[in-house]
Amino acid sequence: MKKSMERPFILKHFFLVFLFLFTFTTFGQDAEESDSQGDSGTEEVAVEGADPAKGKELFNSLCAACHKRYKDAVGPALHGVTERRDMDWLYKWIKNSQELIKSGDSQAVELYNEWNKVAMNAFPQLSNQDIDDILAYTEEPKPEPKTDVAAAPAGEAQGGGGISTEIVLGLLAIVLLVLSVILYLVNKTLNRFAEANGVPVRADKPKGKPIWVAFAENQFLVLVAVVFLLLAVAWGGYGFLMQVGVDQGYEPIQPIHYSHRIHAGENQIECKYCHSSARVSKHSGIPSLNVCMNCHKQVAEVSPETATEEYSKEFYDNEIQKLYEATGWDTSTQSYTGETKPVKWVRIHNLPDFAYFNHSQHVSVAGIECQQCHGPVEEMEIMYQHAPLTMGWCINCHRETNIKVEGNPYYEKIHEELSKKYDVDQLTAAEMGGLECGKCHY
Structure with missing residues (x-):
């Protein structure tokens, strides 16, 4: 009696081939090359015997309010000043520019008139060595912009000789397709061979009830x-x-990119400096663009260290230019043109109209930090809604948060009675009536 021929178990070999190809393509990719930093560390100092590092600290604390290194601001750009002026003249001008102008010095008078007769602050406390350090910093060559890795083509991100991920996946897909076709043809050929030799192929099981x-x-x-x-x-x-009306995680794109990571994180700007009405008003308020211009009259570009893989230095600089267009600020004349454009900010946190919430009551009276409701804003590149802002979320906070009775005569007066009533040392907002419907809905 002839034995029935089973279909060959080719999947085992197919899996081994697939595993081999995956391992080969994974470990065969080139390692990512580190970005070249150039030879900036070997460049000579423009002012002999000076320390640019100390000069940077002095520049940022004394000069950055009116001057930039490579661009005109309230005063002229300082890069190349040692080539345009004599060092002895620079010492006198920086220590007391008005005295030099009154002496009738032609260069001082010409410079004073050229820059709209804006008086330069006197710095008699600076020594000649301090001025040398500052000038050494301002004379450093302008750094080349970093290549945006995220914007580079996939094939270039791995270096000149690397293979992009798209190519590897494409080749792997083609190989899998070819192997599938081969598997089908081999199986079909074996079935025909069995039928030609009279070897029955395993019959399918009889169909039962659906x-x-x-x-x-x-x-x-x-x-x-x-x-x-x-x-x-x-x-x-x-x-x-x-979940209707619950927008936790909402992260809209704003017309001007504002990085809380840079402002509240790296520069440690207090939240209430921009959202000043949160101290005294129901609403936290949208900062006026004039508040932005308090700093950005001088900060026209960010430092290269601020950039990330996703957001390049050029990206941040372009966003600052959008601010200038909105406020009508002319960087060449350092003045407002009067031609402004509205900025249509997208609201992120929005409570229902039937819910009452007062920022000043929580910020000024209760002393609650902004992060308790808005999350770690100092780490957010793009602001998003951190908390669900639901009724249950607010009630839980009232149940867990102790009120501050010190310095508040009203709370001090009833604290003793309520403490005895609830047999506690600290009163929560809930025990002070924070769960009454009329507190938030009326």
Whole structure:
């Protein structure tokens, strides 16, 4: 009796080939090359015997309010000044420019008139060595912009000889397609060979009753299925309705990119410097662009260290230019043109109209930090809604937060009575009436 021929188990070999190709392509990729930093560390100092590092500290603390190194601001750009002026003249001008102008020095008078007769601050406390350090810093060559790795083509990100991920995946897909075709052809050929030699191929099992027919004939299974279906619909509908109006994680794109990471994080600007009305008003308020210009009259570009892989230095500089266009600030004349454009900011945190929330009550009276509701804003590149801002979330906060009674005569007066009533040392906002409906809905 002839034995029936089983279909060959080719999947085992197919899996081994796939594993080999995956391992080869993974470990065969070139390692990412580090960016070249150039030979900036070997450049000569423009002023002999000076320390540019100390000069940078002095420049940032004394000069940066009116001067930039490579661009005109309130005063002229300082890069190349040692070539335009004599060092002895620079010492006199920096220490007391008005005295030099009154002496009738032609260069001093010409410079004073050229820059709209804006008086330069006197710095008699600076020594000649201090001035040398500052000038050594201002004379450093302008750094070349870093290549934006994120914007570079995929093939270039791995270096000149690397293979991009797209090419590897494409080749792997082609190989898998070819192997599938080969598997089909081999299987078909073996079946024909078996039939030609009279070897029966394993027959398929006889078809039974369709599963849906068997299910429909079983009334118990139908009843159980209907009950589970109704429960699933009810649970899903409840979950969907409970998420209506909950925008946790909402992260809209603003017309001007504002990085809280840079302002509140790296520069440690206090939240209430921009959102000043949060101290005294129900609303935190949208900062006026004039608040931005308090700093950005001078800060026209960011430092290269501020850039990230996703956001380059050029990107941040372009966003500052959008601010200038909106306020009508002319960097060449350091004045306003009067031609302004509205900035349509996108609101992120928005409570329902029937819910009352007062920022000043929480910020000034309760002393709650902004991060408690808004999350770690100092780490956010793009601002998003950190908390759900639901009723349950607010109630839990009132139940867990102790109020501050010190320095508040009203709270001090009733603290003793309420402490005895609840048998506690500290009173929460809930025990002070923070769960009453009328506190937030009226």
